[in-house]
Amino acid sequence: MIAAGLHELATLAIAEDGDVFTARQLGRDLADALGLDRLDATRVATAISELAREAAGAGGGSVAFAVRGGGDLVATVIARGLPVDHPSVRSAERLLDGVTHHVDGATTTLVLTMGTSSVVTSDDVVRLRDLAARQAPTSPLEELRHQHEELLTVLDTVRAKNAELERLNLELEETNRGVMALYTELSGELERTNQGVVALYAEIDEKNDRLSAASEAKSRFLRSISHELRTPANSVLGLTRLLTDPGAGPLTDEQAEQIGFIRTSATDLLALVEELLDLAKAESGRLVPEVRDVDLAAVLDELAVMTGPLLRPGVLLEVEVPSPRPVIRTDPDLLRHVLRNLLSNAAKFTAAGTVTLAVATGPEGTTVSVADTGVGMGAEERDRVFEEFFQARTPLHATTNGTGLGLSFALGVAQALGGDITVDSTPGTGSRFTLHLPPDPPEATS
Template identity: 45%
Template sequence: MADELMRLQLADEEGVFAVRQAGRHVAAALHCPHHDQVRVATALSELGRELYSSYGRVTVAFQLDRNPEGNPGLVIELVFDARPDVVIPGEGVTAAARLMDLVEEDGAGGLSLVRTRKNLPTGTRITDGELDELRLRLRQMHPVSALEELRTQNTELIESLEESQHRREELQELNAELEKTNQGVMALYAELSEELEKTNQGVVALYAELDEKTDQLREAVETKNRFWAAISHELRTPINGIVGLARLLLDPQNGSLDEEQKQQVSLVVDTGVALLGMVDELLDMAKAEQGRLEPRLGLTDTHSMLGQLTALLVPIAKSKSLTLTVDAADAPSVLVTDEVMLTRVLRNLLGNALKFTDAGEVRLTVRPAPDHVVFVVSDTGRGIAPADHERVFEEFYQVPGVSAAGTGLGLPYARRLVTLLGGDLSLESALGAGTTVTVRLPTDQPLADLGLRHVLVVHGEDASRRALRGLVEGGAGRVSEAPDAATALNLAASDAPDLVLLGSGEDLTALPPDAMVVAVTEGTVSGQPPPRADATLSRDHIDPVMLAETVRQVRERRTQGDR
């Protein structure tokens, strides 16, 4: 709903000036900026002149639209009697449409109406009191003469011309600045293009050089591997000869030696064995780099392996007055891993710790963790500076200032083997605070993918049952043990097994027909399998991977037989 502010009658030529003046005053009173005041006045002047010339009397109504949901606006309606024989040129309406925010025509009811609108500045609010005061001021407004209005119009025109001139000058300055900028951009573009072209040429040359260096590096690696392999093979025979001869000297049947001689010959044997170990490590490093070194997974008796390792290293610890401690109380009794690789890893890590520790203790801690087992080798040695933590894993690198003998292959070799075993090796150390090396190996069970619910292990010896249990533990929902056939049949009657590992000659023909039976024999597999057995494996060569594959084949045969 719009509030009317004032109403004028345009009945003569002078009325056009009065309407123009009224439009400017109303726009000023409603806080319109000066340029909008001029637009409103000019639009009314053009419309009033054209409508009066065509139709005569025109009523002009000024209204305030206080739209609560949007911006308020000044609405001006021009009402006149339309005649069908008269057609206005429409120039005034077109001019007003360029100056106002809205211009619309309405010819309903026999009268014609032209409605215009100029939006007020955002945030403008007119109260009822201000509206009444505005109406009073507008009623007191006196019309001016045509000469006075012309003077005002000329003033506005001069101001517009000056503003236009000022803007033209600004535009010329901007164009000049833009021209300079364009020239600078073009020069920069040309310079960048030239530099890019040179860079591209350099990149192409660099790639060519990199390709050449890659080929050279590949040849160097292949040469190094061939060298390692050749040297290793060449060294193995004489070293074995030296070790063999030294051991013959230690044999009492070949003559007695005094204590000093025995000690010297024993040192020769120990040195020869150490050299053989280094030769084996060189061969393994070469195989690993060529992708030919693969782990052979099998059952590893953890405590037996650690016992042998301790027996080998204790003399070295005693010779340096060091304490070698192995904490394996919580270690898994059986691991599925490559025992040779794991032994070499731990021997390298413990040997390094003993070599670089002058006083105190070297400790090996073995503990289980979810989905893996952790081996931690810690010492009270001199430690390693942070800058060398990664460099010690580079082949042949030795920490500066360390006088202990070595080739710099121990840690790189250990990390390669741990990676092949599916684990990771990390090192923590600080100067004067010792070193801690942590090895994490997975404890994945190959049988886990077969979905076995119950596995029954049958064997008359406790140690053999434990070994067979280690093959399947973690790969089945439940593992039970039986020392004889009667116990096995009772267990099977209460909970039918999916798989039976039969380690001795018990008669288990009464087992449920759905149970798969794998016989595990001593020595080489030969002759007919035991009664009720679906497959036979040798205990000397069995490992979890082989057992899982055997169970999978038995299942496939049974499935094809059912068809």
């Protein structure tokens, strides 16, 4: 194979009709030599002869033949006074693979390209140049005979293509009849299916309306019952404080113990009421973040102090905060709610080892993870851990208190902050709950 550049074959001056015939014949012979079929060779010859005729009629010009290493046959036609929008130029553009032009004053240069499937070698270039050198001038009669043969070839090709087209049309008609029959059948089936889908959607919409109404009724009930229960629970706690006040008179040991039980029960009841109220707020969308800059390390230090008394003996709480101290934009109160629930949960299910509170920041936001070395969970429990009232069945279950609302509420608050909570846990190894906070939290709207 030769280099990919142009390799000149021959140049013909165009001054009269005989030169036009010779250029046409040479273009056809070179196309044949490069392996083009009769129809493509006729396209090359016709385009060259039309442009060469215009060049001869406009005062003369030239046609230069060349070949590219990739196999393209290239003819460069130079003519004086030939506009680029001339019908002959437009015809060449339709007949050949490529036509480019350049106008310099009154001279127009047209580069015609026809691709071939040949891989041209150095020997091919020598052979083509020899063919061009031996090209004899063609008489009008001889050229007419060649054009007659080309016309017959084109007609035979057109007849063959028409016959093939008729056969394909018949096949297409048969196919169309089958397609139309299938389409009719499928249309009927699709219409019946659509009717069923419409009915199904109507049923789904109705059930969604019922679920929405039931959810709203549940939220109203939770808010109402929480407010109703909070007052007597606070009253019980107030009465226990009055009974244990030194000025109320002495109590026997048994009485003090019984009042202690009452205070503990009332405290647990109030905590349950607060959880129900928080859950109702989260579900009803009434948790509106009040976003401001928050010193995350200070919040974590505060939570560490509050979590310490909840840990079992021997369990250590570790806090890992990057330097410099990260400052994020979020609602600090809601953030404390989420992390307090996660830390309380970790403390409940960790009998030994550590609970680690760690922070990581990046362009996608901030993550705060709570990892423990507790009992862990299996796949089924991981999938349900954020469900309301769900509590994992673990060896520590009998010794832990809770309603199963904490994690559900924490997830609702995290989503209100524009974030999410993910969990990774292995039975016997521990769990890691990760709070993901966005860099731009949702702002409260009026």
